[in-house]
Amino acid sequence: MPEPKKMHIEIDKKSCKRCGICQGLCPQQVYTLAKDGSPEVTNPERCTNCHLCDLRCPDFAITLEVLA
Amino acid sequence: MALSYKDYLEPSQLPHMWCPGCGDGIILRAYTEALAELELAPKDVVTVTGIGCWGKADDYVSTQAFHGTHGRALAFATGIKTANPDLTVVTLMGDGDAVTIGGNHFIHAARRNINLTAIVTNNYNYGMTGGQYSATTPLKSKTTTSPNGVAEPGFDVCFLAEAAGANFVARTTVYHAVALKNLIKEAILHPGFSLVEVISPCPTYFGRFNVHPSPVNMMNWLKDKAVPVQKYREMSAEEQYEHFAVGKIVVKERPDFYTTYQRINGGQVAAEEGDGNGR
Amino acid sequence: MNRPVGVQFMQGNEACVYAALDAGAKFYGGYPITPSSEIAELSAKFLPQVDGVYLQMEDEIGSIAAIIGASAAGKKAYTATSGPGFSLMQENLGMAVYAEVPVVLINVMRNGPSTGLATRPAQGDVMQARWGTHGDHPIIALSPASVQECYDLTLRAFNLSEKYRIPVILLSDEVIGHMRESLTIPERDQLEIVNRKLPDVPVAGYKPYQTGEDDIPAIPPYGTEYIVHVSSSCHDESGYSHSAPQTADKLVSRLHRKIEKNKQDIVQVEWFGPEQADLTLIAYGAVSRVAKQAVVNAQAQGLSVNLLRLITIWPFADDEVQAALAKAKAVLVPELNLGQVVREVERLNTFGTPIHALSRIDGEILLPAQIMEKIKEVLK
Numbered sequence: 001m002p003e004p005k006k007m008h009i010e011i012d013k014k015s016c017k018r019c020g021i022c023q024g025l026c027p028q029q030v031y032t033l034a035k036d037g038s039p040e041v042t043n044p045e046r047c048t049n050c051h052l053c054d055l056r057c058p059d060f061a062i063t064l065e066v067l068a
Numbered sequence: 069m070a071l072s073y074k075d076y077l078e079p080s081q082l083p084h085m086w087c088p089g090c091g092d093g094i095i096l097r098a099y100t101e102a103l104a105e106l107e108l109a110p111k112d113v114v115t116v117t118g119i120g121c122w123g124k125a126d127d128y129v130s131t132q133a134f135h136g137t138h139g140r141a142l143a144f145a146t147g148i149k150t151a152n153p154d155l156t157v158v159t160l161m162g163d164g165d166a167v168t169i170g171g172n173h174f175i176h177a178a179r180r181n182i183n184l185t186a187i188v189t190n191n192y193n194y195g196m197t198g199g200q201y202s203a204t205t206p207l208k209s210k211t212t213t214s215p216n217g218v219a220e221p222g223f224d225v226c227f228l229a230e231a232a233g234a235n236f237v238a239r240t241t242v243y244h245a246v247a248l249k250n251l252i253k254e255a256i257l258h259p260g261f262s263l264v265e266v267i268s269p270c271p272t273y274f275g276r277f278n279v280h281p282s283p284v285n286m287m288n289w290l291k292d293k294a295v296p297v298q299k300y301r302e303m304s305a306e307e308q309y310e311h312f313a314v315g316k317i318v319v320k321e322r323p324d325f326y327t328t329y330q331r332i333n334g335g336q337v338a339a340e341e342g343d344g345n346g347r
Numbered sequence: 348m349n350r351p352v353g354v355q356f357m358q359g360n361e362a363c364v365y366a367a368l369d370a371g372a373k374f375y376g377g378y379p380i381t382p383s384s385e386i387a388e389l390s391a392k393f394l395p396q397v398d399g400v401y402l403q404m405e406d407e408i409g410s411i412a413a414i415i416g417a418s419a420a421g422k423k424a425y426t427a428t429s430g431p432g433f434s435l436m437q438e439n440l441g442m443a444v445y446a447e448v449p450v451v452l453i454n455v456m457r458n459g460p461s462t463g464l465a466t467r468p469a470q471g472d473v474m475q476a477r478w479g480t481h482g483d484h485p486i487i488a489l490s491p492a493s494v495q496e497c498y499d500l501t502l503r504a505f506n507l508s509e510k511y512r513i514p515v516i517l518l519s520d521e522v523i524g525h526m527r528e529s530l531t532i533p534e535r536d537q538l539e540i541v542n543r544k545l546p547d548v549p550v551a552g553y554k555p556y557q558t559g560e561d562d563i564p565a566i567p568p569y570g571t572e573y574i575v576h577v578s579s580s581c582h583d584e585s586g587y588s589h590s591a592p593q594t595a596d597k598l599v600s601r602l603h604r605k606i607e608k609n610k611q612d613i614v615q616v617e618w619f620g621p622e623q624a625d626l627t628l629i630a631y632g633a634v635s636r637v638a639k640q641a642v643v644n645a646q647a648q649g650l651s652v653n654l655l656r657l658i659t660i661w662p663f664a665d666d667e668v669q670a671a672l673a674k675a676k677a678v679l680v681p682e683l684n685l686g687q688v689v690r691e692v693e694r695l696n697t698f699g700t701p702i703h704a705l706s707r708i709d710g711e712i713l714l715p716a717q718i719m720e721k722i723k724e725v726l727k
């Protein structure tokens with residue numbers, strides 16, 4: 001299993017079209033969806049920096065940053 | 069300074085016009101990521117597009133760009149690349165552009181082995197005009213012009229390119245986003261005609277009529293349909309009908325058109341070299 | 348290759364190729380079609396010798412697309428075709444007008460419609476050259492009447508195309524294309540060669556379709572420091588798509604303006620015969636040669652006839668034709684179609700001058716005697 005990393009995950013709310021792909025397909029359940037369908041970063045400590053969310057975000061809305 | 073995919077996007081043109089969950093954005097990300105990792109300067113890359121939802125992609129890039137007429141991207145690109153072989157030329161076409169209205173240019177660009185890359189987004193229908201069927205729509209699928217199911221079988225884009233003589237042929241999906249980026253890089257580096265077919269969701273039309281309107285469900289549907297090419301070749305016809313092959317389907321080193329043209333017209337080509345296809 | 352110089356004897360189609368090479372053309376994309384194929388064959392032979400490329404495309408749609416692409420990448424590019432192929436080129440001809448990509452199309456006209464009589468002359472594509480592609484657009488078309496003019500006007504077609512960034516059509520025909528006669532090819536240093544202008548503004552903030560007073564954009568080929576965005580969709584000065592109504596209006600208006608205001612430079616005609624005559628013939632291409640003979644014959648019989656020969660077909664020689672309509676008692680327009688240029692003449696007739704048409708559509712050239720017969724009928 002890939003090790004979790006200390007990450008900062010940023011979602012650009014202006015670009016996000018609330019497709020749900022990041023939340024639906026993150027292998028580590030880092031995201032949850034708010035009532036309006038917007039993704040929220042609720043478990044950043046579980047992120048393994050696998051890049052499956054930012055590369056799959058159709059709207060370039062996710063930025064991953066490794067903190068440590 | 070390391071380049072980022074953002075260096076290949078034109079911020080003034082974003083956000084893009086594509087629907088929520090449309091695969092086009094994922095492919096554009098992979099394309100620009102690939103350019104960044106290859107460290108190609110935007111001025112040395114010409115992005116050539118056709119018409120359709122994916123045909124809008126040129127408007128979002130900061131590279132040199134040519135947005136042509138429907139189906140003709142490869143013919144324009146053939147002129148561009150042949151006139152200036154130093155340019156990196158990448159055509160972005162949908163299934164309509166590449167193998168329906170533009171099918172003739174597609175097979176001939178592959179046959180000629182023009183040294184360029186074709187990224188074909190296959191979402192099994194015409195999204196831009198409202199979800200009509202194309203030449204890749206699978207038999208019996210419902211579209212706005214086949215309300216009871218389409219009566220024609222669809223092309224297999226990769227096998228078509230292989231039969232026509234393409235040097236590099238690969239297929240993947242937007243679900244496999246990392247593989248997608250890497251295949252695009254490999255295709256750009258590979259001399260001769262290289263194709264990356266990307267199976268991509270159009271949740272708004274094809275998805276809604278045939279699979280599911282949810283982008284997440286469409287992504288999982290792609291995962292379930294995709295099988296590695298080796299495994300695909302061992303499948304029965306019925307199983308094959310339910311799946312498509314992903315991975316590298318053709319990798320060969322046939323000399324590209326311009327190289328051959330220069331050598332033949334310089335009188336240097338040896339008769340025994342053949343055409344690289346064993347002929 | 349050995350460049351022919353001085354007095355030569357050759358075919359019209361051949362002369363087109365020598366002129367293209369002299370103009371600096373380095374790319375041919377085409378699909379062979381009668382009666383233009385000699386242009387493809389000679390181009391295939393000579394282009395590799397001048398570091399150029401001959402590309403035989405899969406069809407005429409691909410042919411014009413390839414030359415547009417090659418031109419955008421910096422090579423002067425041309426194609427040759429005839430009616431059926433010219434029809435297939437129409438969509439992308441409009442693209443070249445709209446995106447302002449210089450290219451030269453040589454259309455050696457043959458009898459139609461459809462496959463028609465492939466080896467027989469006609470002048471049936473005059474209106475297709477003008478209006479064949481959809482939407483409002485300007486166009487330049489030139490009509491050679493001799494082998495000399497096949498050379499001169501092909502060279503001029505490249506020059507006008509480069510200068511105004513517009514596709515230029517050489518409307519040749521089967522007679523002129525296949526006719527052999529002598530011509531004079533100038534020394535290379537006697538040639539006037541025009542190359543498209545390049546930007547002299549900073550790279551940062553460069554907008555390819557921003558123009559000055561001349562309304563002509565300065566666009567470099569792909570591969571320089573400038574980023575060039577070429578689009579078949581409605582675009583603003585940046586070249587990126589822009590669909591606001593005022594953007595569409597501004598672009599198409601400018602495309603027209605850059606040609607309209609330069610008509611003096613573009614339009615060429617030739618007057619033949621007496622300055623003042625009772626009857627003026629208006630003709631072009633192969634038929635204008637016959638018309639010249641008819642003028643000579645008519646004069647010998649004491650009839651007062653002259654000829655206005657249109658060298659530039661589009662934009663139309665409005666002023667010159669109006670001058671003819673104002674001076675003559677009658678005008679006769681002989682052409683190898685059912686009346687295409689004659690309609691333009693009628694459009695300009697604010698003088699009430701009687702206008703007559705003489706048509707031939709059987710794949711044969713009009714003869715001097717036929718024109719003579721019509722002259723007599725009109726002047727009776």
Ligand code: SF4
Nearest residue numbers: 026047048050051053
């Ligand atoms: S990189 Fe994205 S998809 Fe991967 S674990 Fe982290 S949040 Fe989830």
Ligand code: SF4
Nearest residue numbers: 016017019020022057
């Ligand atoms: S994948 Fe991107 S667009 Fe879709 S919900 Fe997540 S952040 Fe928003």
Ligand code: SF4
Nearest residue numbers: 086087090121195270
């Ligand atoms: S219609 Fe389909 S292909 Fe077009 S943007 Fe929407 S989802 Fe994408």
